[in-house]
Amino acid sequence: MLAHRAEILKDATVLRALSAQEAGAVARVMEEVDLAAGQTVFVEGEPGDRFYIVEAGLLEVVKALGTEEQRRLAERGPGEYFGEMSLFDPAGLRTATVRAITPARLLSLHRADFQNLLKAHPALAFEMLRVLTLQLRDNNNATITDLRSKNSELATAYAELKAAQAQIIEKEKLEQELRTAKRIQQSILPSALPQLAGYSFGAFIAPARSVGGDLYDFIPLDDGRLGIAVGDVSDKGVPAAIFMALTRSLLRAEATRVSSPRLALERVNRLLLDMNEDGMFVTLLYGILDAEQRTFTYTRAGHEVPLRILPSGDVRLAERGTGAPLGVFAEIGLDERTVVLAPGETLLIYSDGATDVIDFSEALYGIDRLRATAAGAAGAATAQEFCSTLWSDLEAYRGEAAQADDVTLVALRRE
Amino acid sequence: MDLVVTEMKRAQLVHVSGRVDSSTAPQLQEKLAVLIKGGARNLVINMKDVSFLSSGGLRALLSALQAAKKQGGDVRLSEVSEPVARVLELTSFDMHFKCFGNDTEAVGSF
DSSP, X not given: OHHHHHHHXXXXXXXXXXXXXXXXXXXXXXXXXXXXXXXXXXXXXXXXXXXXXXXXXXXXXXXXXXXXXXXEEEEEOTTOEEOOHHHHSSSOBOSSEEEESSOEEEEEEEHHHHHHHHHHOHHHHHHHHHHHHHHHHHHHHHHHHHHHHHHHHHHHHHHHHHHHHHHHHHHHHHHHHHHHHHHHHHHHSOSSOOOBTTEEEEEEEEOSSSSOSEEEEEEEOSTTEEEEEEEEESSOHHHHHHHHHHHHHHHHHHHHHOXXXXXXXXXXXXXXXXXXXXXXXXXXXXEEEETTTTEEEEEEESOOOOEEEOTTSOEEEOOXXXXXXXXXOSOOOOOOXXXXXXXXXXXXXXXXXXXXXXXXXXXXXXXXXXXXXXXXXTTOSSHHHHHHHHHHHHHHHHTTSOOOSOEEEEEEEEO | OEEEEEEOXXXXXXXXXEEEOTTTHHHHHHHXXXXXXXXXXXXXXXXXXXXXXXXXXXXXXXXXXXXXXXXXXXXXXXXXXXHHHHHHHHTTGGGTSEEESSHHHHXXXX
């Protein structure tokens, strides 16, 4: 047994300088340690007073075990040794953890025996020092490589961070521009409802995005007449908003120039045709309220047909008339229709965003529900309250679903 | 919304089904534009299975019509469903699109 150990010790690189007799002497004071795979010999940071030579099996030397920094420094197999560093170190703490990869058998030497051995054979100390130095250099190189890769990871992370930040800045710039666009758009919509004796007015608009393609306008005309318009551009977002602003300006100009809604829209159509390269169009309902005559005379350019809500709760469609949207066709076949407003009657002009509201299951709100809600709101105190009631029901119906389209509601009531 | 294209001798037959609303209309517009760019001047769009057509959907049809006309072609509709017919009528778009009772008639009209 001892002879066998002495043989192993002779094979151990570090003890090659020992004679057979000396190896035999060391072998006598060594203890055998058996390890299962995964078992730890000692743990980094704990005091150590033994030196080990591997008789059989494979072990690993691990730094910072169980942390993110964990790194395998080396492996130790038969004939190799470990645990010498804490024996040189006066504080005597283990500088790494060693554990068995496979089942292993070790021979261990106590600090006192180890020191005696070194005293007797200073050459051993030099050999260990030489190996130690080499290991130190390897470790340093590994540390430098580690540092380099950490540095490059940091550099990558920094570059990514900078790119992300640039994106955020770009996004914020865009959002800022959209906020500005929204403000401009809101500023071109009427800021107050018209005041006209014997009538009340309501208006509500909710774009599906920051800016929208819906519009409404109240245009004061001479002789106590008032122009009322609701329009819907066939798109959403910024392109639609620009087209909407253009339409609104043209309508404002033409409405004061000619006294017929049909003529005004025909002129707007011709002007839009010249400017529109993109195939965008706008549906528009424009009419003139004659306060004295109690009539609303309108032209419907492809727009939704207005609803007439009588105080009794009776709801009917206004006359449809004919007409295509503006901006794409030279021939649009517009006509003019007149509603004679009954006392207490409310006229609702809306964009299709109202009937096209969908709930979470994508079921449409639809014209029938709009008519029913309008009937229920027939007794609302003011035209504005009438609009609010309708909007509340649309919102309740939509629930958590996203708003698909711009919604505009304009109501006019004869008191 | 789904879209199936069949190549016929005189025209490309495009069968559209489902909802053509503000979220799907841009896809329809894009696909029709690609077809026309690819040399299909004459299109027949079968709309019997379209359950809803928004103003965005109208715009998709319109931009296809304009592009086709620029190439000397046309876009014609076949088997227009009731909800689509209502929208076409309401917007007077039926003045600008030729509508047919079935695909054979529509393709044969070219």
